[in-house]
Amino acid sequence: MTQLVRMTGIDKHFPGVHALRSAQFDLMPGEVHALMGENGAGKSTLMKVLSGIYQPDGGTVEVSGQAVSIHGPRAAQALGIGIIHQELALMNDLSVAQNIFIGREPRRSFGRLDEAQLNADAQAIFAQMKVHIDPRAEVRSLSVARQQMVEIAKALSFRSRILIMDEPTAALNEAETNELFAIIRGLRAEGVGVVYISHKMDEIRRISDRVTIMRDGAYVGTVNAADTPIETIISMMVGRALENVHVDIPDLSSAPVALEVRGLNRGRVIRDVGFSVRQGEILGFAGLMGAGRTEVARAIFGADPRDSGEIIVHGKTETIRSPKDAVDAGIGYLSEDRKHFGLALGLDVRANVGMTSLARFSNAIGVLNEAALEKTARDYIAQLAIRTPSDRQEVRLLSGGNQQKIVIAKWLLRNCDILIFDEPTRGIDVGAKAEIYRLMQALAADGKAIIVISSELPEVLRLSHRIAVMCEGRLTGILPGGPGTSQEEIMRLATLKHRSPEEALA
């Protein structure tokens, strides 16, 4: 069988960055081939070369045995190459079907659009994928998971034989991930070759046939997924073995309460949520996507208005009406959506790191101390191993995981007493993940109160001293952390509908 894709000796330079160093990759028909590596290893770049977005500086690309040069996304589509980007690229105001067929709308005479045909075509693709999405729905109204499905449908609409998925499950929950995997398996059975990029180690075994590992822009090796231990893959990625981080639950019964929330309500998304976090404690928040965890965090932080609820910081009731009030009260919030809410992408690393704390870096008349800012930014670049040519690099040019580290850096700099991490390791590689876990534990040991919202149960279990579980806007229970609590117990509370917490705990 000839290979669908063969890439050899691919080289790519960006200003100040040697992103790909003679990288190689191949793909067979009917296989799911995982591409793994640390943040900034060059995975997305390699796939952007394959999909015509970047032109390589050197190397050859063969598709079905033919050497090709792919000059743009259109050329890639013509070759049957479809890509679903790490950052979704849909037009929120258009309907699902309009998004899928943008630029290829079926026409009627005089250039009128044939909306009926458009919707029918979209419906046909969804039927093939065995998912139910209304082609007329506005994309804005869909969940991230559904939007992902729309992206896949769009890629399939080109009759792609090669489908590239860049971290498709980063924002999906367990059930949605299963749905996606079912679709991928269906495609594989039809002979489509799938390139699958993910930082979630457990998924690799479940979905992929082969794994190619990259490090620092170079090819490390290709192994069979079935008979290679995860540890081997990890050490190939990071170039060393990783030690495990364990929860070590401290006795906090005498520690003062840092944050207490009482009777928090907001429409139907937050219903009577109340909890407290002590100084030095890590409180995990588990739940399915849409359980209202992010909403609770945003309400506490003053990012969204709330209907009612008391927020008590260090025993004092605070009126928090805006994020500024929250930060003044010592609460920091790291948003799950870094692109929209976390970063000014067009500004450089230094400006973003300093964003929360400019007052500290300026004199009485507001003149910035650039030297101090530079030093601080560089310190964080070193401490968090942020991969960037300099602190003057625009943040939009960094890889996804490195962008996330910048969000973390800016909040570390602000030095809040209470920190809410919303999906802090989304899109972050295993090595950096361990680093961030260690950091959070160090912060807690330092007396800070930490709230971690995560959709990855292993992460919640590994970090939390206590675990709050939410379902449909309610707090359905708070479990102790540590090995005594099982994933099943959390899942039971996470799916517990319309019952009070007392019953759940009984």
Next chain:
Amino acid sequence: MTTLPAATPARKPASGAQQKLLAFASLIALLVFFSVASPNFLQTSNILAILQATSVNGVLAIAATLVIITGGIDLSVGTLMTFCAVMAGVILTNAGMPLPLGIVGAIAVGAICGTISGTLVAKMKIPPFIATLGMMLILKGLSLVISGTKPIYFNDTPGFSQISTGSLIGKIVPTVPVPNGVLILFVLALVIGYVLNRTVLGRYCFALGSNEEAVRLSGVNTDAWKIAIYALAGSICGIAGLIIASRLNSAQPALGLGYELDAIAAVVIGGTSLAGGRGSILGTMIGALIMAVLLNGLRVMSVAQEWQTVVTGGIIIAAVYADMLRRRRAAS
């Protein structure tokens, strides 16, 4: 685990610099072209006339740059300039107060009007285009009402015309009698350039234009900063009002409409992005100079006024297109 050093020596992002270089090269090219085409062009008196002509538009363009970098737009800069000039007339001529009070008053009026625009945009969430369009008309109307549609002359305040037409530099170095209006422009450009690049206010200008929500979620009082930026822009319009009134030795209430478009044109030619988050005062200054040189050069070559306008329009489109081309190349 990284082969890149954690932080290599700082490299300035190339993007803005290249556009400025391009604009600067065009300016030089224009200068060379007109010098060759017309022997009168390089006369000291003509160069001074160009600078003099730049002073008002340049100052307004600086104000517009601030607002445009935040991702907004200010259509009221021209009529606000006139309104401030009229208020200076009210203070100095009608009320007979001393000169310093007139200067401070005009700038304060500008700052207040800017604060109002900023509040409309930040607090009441009216899109900047609409809010400042409304302000533009309100201020135009108010100027006419307050002045009774007649010019206010500054004949009773002898020092007033010195603001623009006197020459501090000329007193020290008699061979280069640069008028004060031009001096004010360059000093202001230096000051605001410093503010943009070295102060908290400047940093938030770029940050707001780049991603306002992210800035808000960083715990920054974005509304207050936005209002402050509009207020600063307004006070700069006050300075422009003083310059133009001083040059004409009168406040002309019917003047002002159309100046905002020239100012925005200078900003855009200078490489500041109308989408916000990107821009510089140096670029704006070059943009304003390009416009002034072009108009002056065409006049010196006796090209009809009508054609001068046509050429200006063409230049704007060419400048933005060049910027687009450069960015497309940078992206691939």
